[in-house]
Amino acid sequence: MFKIVKRKEMANGTVILNEIKAPLIAHKAKPGQFVILKADEKGERIPLTMADSDPERGTITVIYKVVGKSTELFKSLEVGDSYQDAIGPLGQPTHLEKVGTVVCVGGGTGIAVLHPIAQGLKRAGNRVIGIIGARTDDLIILEEEMRAVCDELFVCTDDGSRGHHGFVTDILRKVLEEETVNLTVAIGPVPMMKFVTEITKPYKVKTLVSLNPIMIDGTGMCGGCRVSVDGENKFACVDGPEFDGHKVDFDQLMQRLQAYQLEEKESSKAHRCKLDL
Amino acid sequence: MADNEDGTETKTRVAMPEQEPDFRRRNFEEVPLGYTQEMAIKEASRCLQCKSPTCVEGCPVEIDIPAFIQLIKDEKVDEAIKKIWEKNRLPAVCGRVCPQESQCEGRCVLAKKGRPIAIGNLERFAADFAREKGIEEVSPKPEPTGKKVAIVGSGPAGLTVAADLIAKGHQVTIFEALHKPGGVLVYGIPEFRLPKDIVADEVESLERQGAEIECNTVVGMTVTIDELFEEGYGAIFIGVGAGLPRFMNIPGENLVGVMSANEYLTRANLMKAYLFPEYDTPIPKGKNVVVLGAGNVATDSARTAMRLGADTVRIVYRRSREEMPARAAEIHHAEEEGIEFLLLTNPTRFLGDDVGRVVGMECIKMELGEPDASGRRRPLAIEGSEFEIECDLVIIAVGTEANPLLTRYTEGLKLNKWGYIEADPETGKTSIEGVWAGGDIVTGSATVIQAMGAGRRAASSIHEYLTRNGRASKSVES
Numbered sequence: 164m165f166k167i168v169k170r171k172e173m174a175n176g177t178v179i180l181n182e183i184k185a186p187l188i189a190h191k192a193k194p195g196q197f198v199i200l201k202a203d204e205k206g207e208r209i210p211l212t213m214a215d216s217d218p219e220r221g222t223i224t225v226i227y228k229v230v231g232k233s234t235e236l237f238k239s240l241e242v243g244d245s246y247q248d249a250i251g252p253l254g255q256p257t258h259l260e261k262v263g264t265v266v267c268v269g270g271g272t273g274i275a276v277l278h279p280i281a282q283g284l285k286r287a288g289n290r291v292i293g294i295i296g297a298r299t300d301d302l303i304i305l306e307e308e309m310r311a312v313c314d315e316l317f318v319c320t321d322d323g324s325r326g327h328h329g330f331v332t333d334i335l336r337k338v339l340e341e342e343t344v345n346l347t348v349a350i351g352p353v354p355m356m357k358f359v360t361e362i363t364k365p366y367k368v369k370t371l372v373s374l375n376p377i378m379i380d381g382t383g384m385c386g387g388c389r390v391s392v393d394g395e396n397k398f399a400c401v402d403g404p405e406f407d408g409h410k411v412d413f414d415q416l417m418q419r420l421q422a423y424q425l426e427e428k429e430s431s432k433a434h435r436c437k438l439d440l
Numbered sequence: 441m442a443d444n445e446d447g448t449e450t451k452t453r454v455a456m457p458e459q460e461p462d463f464r465r466r467n468f469e470e471v472p473l474g475y476t477q478e479m480a481i482k483e484a485s486r487c488l489q490c491k492s493p494t495c496v497e498g499c500p501v502e503i504d505i506p507a508f509i510q511l512i513k514d515e516k517v518d519e520a521i522k523k524i525w526e527k528n529r530l531p532a533v534c535g536r537v538c539p540q541e542s543q544c545e546g547r548c549v550l551a552k553k554g555r556p557i558a559i560g561n562l563e564r565f566a567a568d569f570a571r572e573k574g575i576e577e578v579s580p581k582p583e584p585t586g587k588k589v590a591i592v593g594s595g596p597a598g599l600t601v602a603a604d605l606i607a608k609g610h611q612v613t614i615f616e617a618l619h620k621p622g623g624v625l626v627y628g629i630p631e632f633r634l635p636k637d638i639v640a641d642e643v644e645s646l647e648r649q650g651a652e653i654e655c656n657t658v659v660g661m662t663v664t665i666d667e668l669f670e671e672g673y674g675a676i677f678i679g680v681g682a683g684l685p686r687f688m689n690i691p692g693e694n695l696v697g698v699m700s701a702n703e704y705l706t707r708a709n710l711m712k713a714y715l716f717p718e719y720d721t722p723i724p725k726g727k728n729v730v731v732l733g734a735g736n737v738a739t740d741s742a743r744t745a746m747r748l749g750a751d752t753v754r755i756v757y758r759r760s761r762e763e764m765p766a767r768a769a770e771i772h773h774a775e776e777e778g779i780e781f782l783l784l785t786n787p788t789r790f791l792g793d794d795v796g797r798v799v800g801m802e803c804i805k806m807e808l809g810e811p812d813a814s815g816r817r818r819p820l821a822i823e824g825s826e827f828e829i830e831c832d833l834v835i836i837a838v839g840t841e842a843n844p845l846l847t848r849y850t851e852g853l854k855l856n857k858w859g860y861i862e863a864d865p866e867t868g869k870t871s872i873e874g875v876w877a878g879g880d881i882v883t884g885s886a887t888v889i890q891a892m893g894a895g896r897r898a899a900s901s902i903h904e905y906l907t908r909n910g911r912a913s914k915s916v917e918s
Contacts, residue, residue: 182838185659187662189664191662191663192660202618205712205718205719205720206720207711207720207721208619208711208721231719232580233720237549245621248619248655248656249656250618250619250656251658251661251662251663252657252661252662253658253661286685298591303878343476357506359597361442379703379706379710379711380617380627380706381706382617382658382843383683383684383844383845384627384682384683384684384685384702384706385685385700385703385706386684386685386687386699386700386702386703386841387699387700387703387704389694390688391694394691396694398569398684401684401844401845415694415796418695418696418796419694419696420794420795420796421696421795421796422696422697423722425715426717426722427722429717429719429722430716430720430722
């Protein structure tokens with residue numbers, strides 16, 4: 164059992180932070196790696212890239228968006244409650260080295276995954292420019308935390324309720340025009356990552372993306388998380404979750420993420436009916 | 441009870457009763473229902489009790505088959521099970537999933553007449569009898585040796601190593617990457633062939649004998665082999681099983697609705713997706729399902745798809761019926777349940793709709809040419825014979841490759857060119873002192889009982905090693 168020691172609602176309750184006691188995982192976890200959580204006996208195995216880990220407290224932190232039955236179930240867990248299973252750390256950690264100037268682009272809950280990577284890149288001696296965005300002001304998460312690890316931080320909202328009125332890609336384009344960028348890291352919704360890679364491509368700036376495809380075991384057994392990278396199948400769980408964004412087939416990834424759309428609706432409906440009783 | 445006057449041989453094997461095909465094809469209950477004691481005695485009475493029994497030679501763990509069969513015949517089932525336990529800790533499992541026709545039963549002298557003793561059925565009978573009557577092995581508790589052994593993977597190899605070493609007085613901890621112990625017995629083999637309660641019982645029995653099981657531990661990631669040694673384990677056995685599923689590498693393979701048998705079966709078995717939405721993990725319910733491959737994993741997938749309500753399920757295989765690697769009994773069961781076989785047929789590409797879901801498959805007809813390296817006739821495509829079939833779910837069951845997770849993070853562990861661990865076939869010893877390996881991570885995909893045999897040999901080697909000295913400390917190693 165893996166006890167929740169801290170819980171926070173963010174972005175109007177649409178995003179949840181859980182700090183979870185998992186000493187073995189906390190001891191090993193590095194930025195960019197993920198864990199699989201399962202709430203109870205009948206639950207799904209849900210992969211989540213970690214937002215933080217603290218070997219001294221023996222805890223890991225995940226920040227997730229509530230999107231369906233399983234994340235609704237996760238949301239219902241309070242401090243003191245436990246996840247039945249936590250497996251990790253899984254996947255390859257981000258390669259953190261000094262390359263010069265790095266732009267870190269984050270969207271939605273992707274910002275949570277981006278934060279430890281931006282921090283690691285800063286500590287490695289890079290100049291880090293952060294660009295984070297969400298639909299509206301109240302959906303922006305971890306702004307202060309990102310500001311603390313970035314040399315410069317830009318905030319964007321789709322509706323203009325805060326910072327730049329528009330997309331993260333608008334700012335990214337401007338930055339690429341104005342200075343030499345050595346690396347871009349983009350983590351967020353798949354369409355955002357896709358557009359970021361399209362923008363950086365003509366500038367020949369290497370662009371890392373962190374993917375979260377559907378998977379079961381997370382240890383290379385099911386092959387559900389396969390992603391086409393440079394025309395070759397890669398398993399996000401053992402080869403990723405980070406890949407060279409210029410080589411990823413994002414359209415295929417988006418289609419594959421829709422695989423269980425109908426089932427997800429059915430499951431959420433069944434869950435809500437139970438809650439209403 | 442026997443038909444013959446001398447009581448040795450009835451004309452035919454006693455068939456095990458089964459659920460009717462029309463009924464069972466839509467449920468997940470076990471298909472064969474088990475012998476009654478009367479049936480078991482009748483079948484046991486056919487055994488000739490050979491002086492030098494060839495059946496034992498065919499058993500990878502060398503169960504004293506004539507002895508336990510005689511005990512069943514003598515109505516001493518509680519002793520029969522103990523006789524089996526001397527060599528095999530998982531008889532309820534092996535009685536169900538061992539390929540007896542190519543092992544013990546294949547070597548039975550009566551096999552020549554086409555009616556070998558139903559050894560598997562009798563083994564299952566004895567094991568189920570023990571389960572129902574709550575018979576436990578009460579071996580005298582061995583003197584603790586104070587040595588600790590780590591076992592990586594809780595599949596058939598790991599469970600066997602654990603049982604053998606506990607019996608010698610060693611302390612064992614089994615590390616399992618998934619959230620439930622049992623390995624392939626839990627995630628791979630379906631409920632209708634191996635009820636999960638049986639696996640759970642076997643695992644619990646091991647725990648009662650003193651085995652510790654740590655689930656959710658991915659050795660290589662959560663903890664490394666070196667760290668296990670630092671924690672005081674004197675020996676380590678690696679039995680992590682098969683890994684990455686193999687795909688066809690043909691166009692359209694990443695369409696939604698095309699998946700590996702590993703994924704399909706793990707959803708169904710480990711995650712109990714056949715009970716969705718009571719359980720949260722979904723599984724695609726295809727109307728027209730195609731399974732590629734013809735081994736037991738393919739028949740398991742096809743029969744699962746039928747049980748999930750498919751209208752048609754077709755197994756597509758590039759060779760002919762004779763070359764199908766699945767057990768004859770499984771092919772027979774599948775056929776009875778309405779599964780079709782599209783033989784001498786190979787897929788060339790998958791066809792999708794505008795949202796990326798599979799809607800069909802293009803195939804080409806094959807013919808058999810000269811024998812290839814495997815001794816089987818090589819399938820050759822017949823030019824211009826392409827045709828399309830409709831399908832909304834494709835399950836790929838063409839084998840697996842070595843899992844790189846543990847091996848990638850274990851320095852000094854010698855692998856062969858396919859990424860499997862190099863281990864001495866006699867002892868299971870690897871290139872690292874104090875580390876043994878066995879099962880699919882050494883041999884590639886094989887059977888439950890072969891993995892158990894490897895576990896048995898490794899356990900004996902580990903015991904000898906621990907008794908003699910134990911692992912030298914790092915400084916004096918080289």
